[in-house]
Amino acid sequence: MPAETINLQSTRLPEIATAFRPSAFDDTYLHSRATRAIPRKSPFHFVTQLTFFNSAGKSQALGCASLLEHNAALCCIHLPDFRDIEEQVSRIMVRTSGVRPSPYWFDFRLTLTSGKRIAIAVKPEKERATYEFRRKLGVIRSVAVPEIADHVHVISERNINPIRLARAKLFHAARVPDPERDLFVRSELAGMDRPRSIREFLDQSPVGREGWWSVIRAIRAGIIEVANCEPITEHSIISNPGAA
Missing domain, CATH: 3.40.1350.10 (Trna Endonuclease; Chain: A, domain 1)
Known part of the structure; x- marks a missing residue:
């Protein structure tokens, strides 16, 4: 290590x-x-x-x-x-x-x-x-x-x-899945046409702020990407893998 x-x-x-x-x-x-x-x-x-x-x-x-x-x-x-x-x-x-x-x-x-x-x-x-x-x-x-x-x-x-410690604490708090909400949020994430902040994504999504932990689980699973050099907050920019 x-x-x-x-x-x-x-x-x-x-x-x-x-x-x-x-x-x-x-x-x-x-x-x-x-x-x-x-x-x-x-x-x-x-x-x-x-x-x-x-x-x-x-x-x-x-x-x-x-x-x-x-x-x-x-x-x-x-x-x-x-x-x-x-x-x-x-x-x-x-x-x-x-x-x-x-x-x-x-x-x-x-x-x-x-x-x-x-x-x-x-x-x-x-x-x-x-x-x-x-x-x-x-x-x-x-x-x-x-x-x-x-x-x-x-x-x-x-x-x-x-x-890394801040992210580990966040991932650990989000470790328990919420299958229905997670599936819905991931379908919404797949439809993103450009990078945006987590807050902007949630505000524009029907799930609203209750989708926060589903977004964190999607980041943990590698479904969406976020910059590695900073803690994850509502202002973090998320994007689909390979997006410009």
Whole structure:
């Protein structure tokens, strides 16, 4: 996973985003696959659990022990070649100091559609940059590959592009389909004769502002295009693939 310069910052959704938001609740979701317990709450830092659709279309729970882990997971889930992500996968035994090996758990293991497995350690930049951590990581990598992964990567706040994070949050909020509305909006999008802003498209469409999330899903699916260099807002210009 390539490193990218990162500056975490929140992105405010446009007002039209509140017009319609399908429920993402699923009481039959698959529970966390973590092999080590993740705290359910902490008075000192952020902990949470999110769900994503697995390759079978089922909601899968994923535990995150920090805000940084949550943001890293979202960016992974919405990669174009994403297949699966697991948290706190099976431990490996490594000898980082002394003579006795000790257990180590990676925060995540990302699997791509190619089958490539990437073990991910999520660390604050101030820890990632230390000599001691880099030394330990070299030992850990030598055991992890190929035992539990094909590659090992470290994600810090410097590796999360703020635009990619903002888009991942938006795509995740829009992940639950609305089949009838989505189909109608996509037929309207196919008939666009020129690029236009999302707001202009919705204002001219019979579906109105309630089509916001359907447009976001169409962008996520690659049905329409939008500039990659900016967060998606109501002012973003959309066009059909190949349009001038």
